[in-house]
Amino acid sequence: MEEKRSIVEPLAAGKRLDVFLRETEPGLSRTQIKELILAGAVSVNGAKPKPHHRLKDGDSLSWRLPAPVPSGLSPENISLKIFFEDDDILILDKPSGMVVHPGAGHETGTLVHALLFHTDRLSSVSPHRPGIVHRLDKDTSGVMVVAKDNPAHLHLAKQFRKHDIERRYIAFVEGEVDFDEGVIDVPLKRHVLDRKKISVSFTDEAKQAFTHYRVLKRYGSFCALELRPQTGRTHQLRVHLAYLGHPILGDATYGKQKSFIRLALHALELGFIHPRTGKMMRFISPLPKEMTDAAKGLKIDVGKKLAMNN
Numbered sequence: 207m208e209e210k211r212s213i214v215e216p217l218a219a220g221k222r223l224d225v226f227l228r229e230t231e232p233g234l235s236r237t238q239i240k241e242l243i244l245a246g247a248v249s250v251n252g253a254k255p256k257p258h259h260r261l262k263d264g265d266s267l268s269w270r271l272p273a274p275v276p277s278g279l280s281p282e283n284i285s286l287k288i289f290f291e292d293d294d295i296l297i298l299d300k301p302s303g304m305v306v307h308p309g310a311g312h313e314t315g316t317l318v319h320a321l322l323f324h325t326d327r328l329s330s331v332s333p334h335r336p337g338i339v340h341r342l343d344k345d346t347s348g349v350m351v352v353a354k355d356n357p358a359h360l361h362l363a364k365q366f367r368k369h370d371i372e373r374r375y376i377a378f379v380e381g382e383v384d385f386d387e388g389v390i391d392v393p394l395k396r397h398v399l400d401r402k403k404i405s406v407s408f409t410d411e412a413k414q415a416f417t418h419y420r421v422l423k424r425y426g427s428f429c430a431l432e433l434r435p436q437t438g439r440t441h442q443l444r445v446h447l448a449y450l451g452h453p454i455l456g457d458a459t460y461g462k463q464k465s466f467i468r469l470a471l472h473a474l475e476l477g478f479i480h481p482r483t484g485k486m487m488r489f490i491s492p493l494p495k496e497m498t499d500a501a502k503g504l505k506i507d508v509g510k511k512l513a514m515n516n
Contacts, residue, residue, distance in 0.1 A: 233356030281323035329359035348473025361481035372477030378470035
C-alpha cells in the first residue's frame, strides 16, 4: 500500500476533500476516492474527515493507495489487428466470435487474454477486465478502444457515460424496413425469465434507449442499415431491431441463427476525444468479407481510417 502526503495550497483552499483527491489521483474514480475516505485511509491534520470536508490553506493531508489487484489471468498468444497504439490507448478490430473478457463458459481465448500477451500496460479500474472500457458482443465485429492506464480509462468511460462517443454500425436485417430512416425509442431491461437476454419493457426499472437508423440499400429479402446508438445498453441494437420486426440476420438469440453465416452486425466507426491530447480521433473498421460478399453494390462512406484534428 502506497502512502502519500500533501500540503493544501491557497488555490485549493475551500475545495471539497473528495474533489481535491480526484484531481490529485486521476487514476481513481469518484467511487474509489469516496471508499478510501470512508475506510479511514485519508486524514486531514491527523483527523479522519468526511468526503465533503472543506479544505483550508496549509492543511496537512495524507492518504494510502491500495495495492493494485492482479487480474489472475494468463496472457495468450492470440493475433490482434491493431489500428493505432500509443502510451494511453489502443484501437483494434475485434473479429466476430471473440469474447471480450472472461466470464462463465469463457475462461480462456478472450480479447483480454490476447491484450495481456500484447502489452503489460493495461488499465486496472476493472481488475478482472484489464483495459476494457466498453465491449462488443461475442459475434459482433468491429472497432474497439482499449485503455492502457487508469486516467485514460476513466476519461473514456466518462465520454461513454455522457454519450459523447460517436459510434456507427452496419447491420443486415430481415425483410423490408418501412421507412428510410427513423429513431427507435423504447426502454430496455434484463429479461425476467432468461437473465442472459434483454427485453423491451415499459416498467420503472427499464432504462431509456435510443437508436437512430438509416436504410443504406434494400435487397428484397433483407436491408442494409446504418445504426447510430445514442445510448449503449446491453444488446441494444439487436433488441431494438427485433422489436421493430426486423431482427439482425444471424442473430440466434433475437432472430434466426440460420438466416446468415454470422451475426450481421459490425461496429464500423468509433470517434472520441483522446484522453491526453484532447484531440478528436475517428477510426474505421472496414466491413468484413462475409458481409461485403452478401451486400453487392453497397456503398458506405468510410472516409479515412484515422482522422485527427490538429
